[in-house]
Amino acid sequence: MNSRRHFVKSTLGLSALAATSQSKLLGAHHAKGEKWFDISLAQWSLHRAFKGGDLDAMDFAKISKHYFGVNAIEYVNQFYMDNFTPKVVRELKKRSADEGVRNVLIMCDRLGNLGDPSKAARVKTVDNHEIWADAAKELGCHSIRVNAGSSGSYNEQMKLAADGLSRLGDYGESIGINVIVENHGGLSSNGAWLASVMKKANHPRVGTLPDFGNFIIDRKTGESYDRYKGTAELMPYAKGVSAKTHDFNDAGNEVNTDFERMLKIVKDAGYRGYIGIEYEGRETGEVEGIKLTKKLLQRLGGRSNEA
Incomplete structure (x- = not known):
């Protein structure tokens, strides 16, 4: 387990040779000291604390700012699904405004499959997402993050997912909210497939949220997709980026x-929006994992928008 003490010690103890090598590598990709993207915090990074009742999801804006010095947040709908009302949205809006924290997006799960083979089920899934799109609009977010779940053959799933996304994209267009798809298991974790879905949907409000670590297609078999190739394929459609982390070295x-x-791929694609911290490791606690991810992103060009 990497402790804070070990991390600081190892960082301060880097040899001159290692520091010089790192400087050369950074110089090849980024101008010295250049800050080219903003850092946000994905609520899922604290999912164990929220699910366990150690933290209150209504305090997410305050937690992000005061625990981590990050003034932009990405909500997860799972933490608000019980008794979700417009009043909850208004309260979240007030609390984030009071803290001076920007609301970036809402990650939406457990609402059905946008690529369901049944047209009626796809339409129902679109309907289920609309209340969250409305909430995102009220909060001042730019997007909701959705999943492209489907079944059938490779091409059938592509067609079905594109249909569901286009339908939801039409609603997003009507209220000014983007619908962005994360590589999140199944064929959605195949970069080529999801990029083809984007082409087929061909909707200005539909895009991607590339996640650095979610390229496992089948957890049972271990089938996975090259994360660098997949990210490069998804970046032309990206309206957000998720910096997934699990474990750190000294x-x-x-x-x-x-x-x-990975960040060179993101930068070379012309992306200059938010990159969200999404820590999912277990060796290091959630708080420490978030801090380590933030430091890594700052070292590579990230701004945290600290007051």
Whole structure:
């Protein structure tokens, strides 16, 4: 387990050679000291604390600002589904405004499959998302994050997902909210497939939310997709980016993803929006994992919008 003490010690103890090598690598991709993207915090990073009752989801804006110095947040609808009302949305809006925290998006799950083979089920799923799109609009978010769940053959799922996304995109257009799809298991974690869905949907309000670590197609078999290739394929449609982390080494680098390489892909695609911290590790606690992810992103060009 990497403790804060070990992290600080190892960081301060880096050899001159390592520091020089890192500087050269950074210089190849980013101008020295350049800050080219803003950092947000995905609520899922604290899912164990919220689910366990250690933290109150209504306090998310305050937590993000005062615990982590991050003034932009990404909500998860699962933490508000019980007794969700317009009053809850108004209260979240007030609390974030009081803290000077920007609401970026709402991640939506458990609302049905937008690529369901049944047209009636697809339409119902679109309807289920509309209240969250309305909430996102009220909060001042730019998007809701959705899933492209479907079944059938590769091409059938592509057609079905594109249909459901287009329908929801039409609603998003009517209220000024984007509908962005995360690589989130199944064929959605196949970069080529999801990019093809984007082309087929061909909707100005429909885009992607590339997640650095969600390229596992089948958890039972272990089938996965190359995360760098997949991110590059999804970036032309990206309206958000999720910096997934799990484990860190003593130098403060994520051990599963080469963040230097990944952020170069993101930057070279012309993206300059928010990149969200989404810590999912277990070796390090949620609070420490978020802080380590923030430090890594700041080192590679991230702004946290601290007051």
